[in-house]
Amino acid sequence: MDANYNPQQIETKWQRRWAELKLFDADVDPARKKYYVLEMLPYPSGALHMGHVRNYTLGDALARYMGMKGFNVIHPMGWDAFGLPAENAAIKHGRPPADWTFDNIAVMRGQLKRLGFSYDWRREIATCTPEYYRWNQWLFLKMYERGLAYRKKSRVNWCPECETVLANEQVVNGCCWRHEETPVVEKELEQWFLKITAYADRLLEDMRHLVRWPERVLTMQRNWIGKSPGTFVDFKVEGLDESLRVFTTRVDTIFGCTAVFIGPDHPLVEKLIRLSASPQKLRADAERIQAAATGSRAEASLEKVGAATGFHARNPFNGELIPVWLANFVLTEYGTGAVMAVPAHDQRDFEFCKTYGLPIRTVIQPKEQKLKEPLEEAFIEYGQLVDSGKYSGLTSEQAIEKMTRDAEAEGFGQGTVQYRLKDWGISRQRYWGTPIPILYCENCGIVPVPEADLPVVLPPRVKLTGQGKSPLESVPEFVNAVCPRCGGKARRETDTMDTFVDSSWYFYRYTDPQITSGPINSDAVRYWFPVDQYIGGIEHAILHLIYMRFFTKVMQDIGLVEFSEPVARLFTQGMVLKDGSAMSKSKGNVVDPTEMCDKYGADTVRLYMMFAAPPEKDLDWSDAGIEGAWRFLNRVYRLVEKHQAKLEVLQSTPHVMAVTPDRLTGEERNLLRKAHQVLRHVTEDMEYRWHYNTDIAMCMELANQLAESEAALAAGKIRDEVFRAAVELLVISLSPFAPHLADELWEALGHSEPLLKTPWPAFDPQLAAEEELEIPVQINGKVRARVLAAADASEEEIRRLALADEKVRQYLNGRQVIKVIVVPQKLVNVVVK
């Protein structure tokens, strides 16, 4: 062993050794239990950032631990390689997106390897290769066959910066998710959609299987799906032979309806303008209100603006004629785009009707006491119906059911369920993505590309301008095609798919990344799935993590997989910050992982990442903090190096089991107790909590105690083999976090097999147990003394010891003992007067 810790040399050596031994290669083996550790694959932006390092270190520690526990661990990595930055780089530097992407992948793969992660690199995938995206196209065609992929003209979210369409999920506060300062604008375009709404109920329902997912993520998904059962009610508009259909969850309040509200862009508005007595005024009103409407502003407008249309509609429940108003807060895209206004029982309607002097009529009373009139705010709870004709006296719950049934029977309404979730628009007017495998034939119309013709390959050397039209439109040899049905002239779809399609099923591909007979190998999937542990950032809570669930359900319906949820357990880690805010190039506060590896080595970087904070919390990067991790690994290295000659024994099991506890000296007992306590702590933590920061702290305590034991070792009070056993347990406990150093030390201790081939030892509960405890003695809740007691001392014994203590007796002198509370192994509290 070198006198000094040289991480560069050690890490290079072990990375080579691991590769030679194929330690991370995992293959299907029905005789062994499998464990699938998955981390979210990175976008090849050019450089790994510290967030990746944290994510992947968490997964790697688990993968190594599970490997030592004897599981057949699959731990793959790949590249989410399609996307806009490649194209933008191409526009800026004139390099083809593919070149830029693959160069970045090469750099980042090197960074991952430098960090020593235990990936099975044979399974690496890049989503931008035709071998991969061919199956995006295949899955798209399967969805098309089932009516789950469809085309429609619709108002879409357009990011002027990206020059492309965004999915609803990609709009954040009215701005683009990649350009937080850029407001999204609306455009009318023909788009391809995936019918995720058809799966809304299953996405909700199956959440009951996701018991090991963070509640936060499930809540976000539940809100996003926004299931809401209610009733459609048709209001006949006077002077039109048309009904205005509203959606309400509170049909029980309909006798309090004093108006009908529609959004300024409701389809009926044009017709109303045409038939209006004062069309110019109505058009002007609609435009004015549109300008004040939700969605046209980044911040939610608080002020309610509206105008009467001059038209009236009839409430089918009581025959009352009520005015139809335009209102800026009505969302055209939700429900029917029209609502009944019940100011007494809906806060928004209340505010609106107050402003415009529309009547407010109470029809629901709380069960205990009557409402004070006039109302100061809407009463929105359930209650009892009043002034509601034959429904008066019913509870809200009863009324909703009965009135919905009656509406259906009378033919002016029906029960329904509405969702906030909308279909997933996947068309992107960009080049660097999966071509949508569709042809437009002059005779046959929309024709899917036959499976045999897949993949539809992206043409190379396309001129990219970023001008808003799909770049593929300018490539005649791509666009011009022959219709597979009639042989006539056809035009190829030039939009590409949202890259979230790529990442919705990649984790299946890992189990057989080269298969050409289908997207996945069902046998391999059967063995490896579900993913036992998925790790990634919370920012994907509703994008990737809902799309991925949707895809699995579709794949189940197609018969590709036999289950409905792909991920058994999800962990969302906190962000890595610098000086309190996210690292970014523009802030100039980026810490480069490779630079840190050059300075300290991968083990130090990894150890620090795990030590600085529990994994679910944000971690503020500290240059001083990583120094501490570096010093600790140096101490451990020197400790082993110093005693190596004594400790090296060519024997491959820890010595500890050969030493019987009752023949140990007190010093030996203390040392082994600590060592087994550390092992116990790390083992239990690995199983369920992952507070690796505390595991590492325990390792530090053991290292400190080993250093303190050196005198006893020299004096012969601790035998070499006992000291060695403790050192080995330290090395093992540390190995998931600092695997290179651990293997180096393990070898130095005389072992010929690397740690991943060494079974994770079971801690010895007897050795880990305390024999004697220091029990604090409180007088009236204040600690006044401490007594030593055997760990198994009875309540009576402890009580006697406590009351006999000199200090305690001083405090009790002259006072009356009222009560003595003894908690065995914990404390004594003497209550005195």
Next chain:
RNA sequence: GCGAAAGUGGCGGAAUGGGCAGACGCGCCAGACUUAGGAUCUGGUCCCGCAAGGGGUGGGGGUUCGAGUCCCCCCUUUCGCACCA
């Protein structure tokens, strides 16, 4: 506004089926070894106090022999949803 999570030394953080607050690390102070140290090692380090002692986990109340932990009110921060009828 609604919902969730969280507020502990100078800093990152330990300790929650109620039971020694501040493990471990950083920083700081003192010392040792050194020509020197930003290397290493030793000791100290919640606050007030010379001490005895007292105070202390965002603030206020409560339950309890005992509260960082449980209950109520308030404040702050972060995240999510923000007119979804």
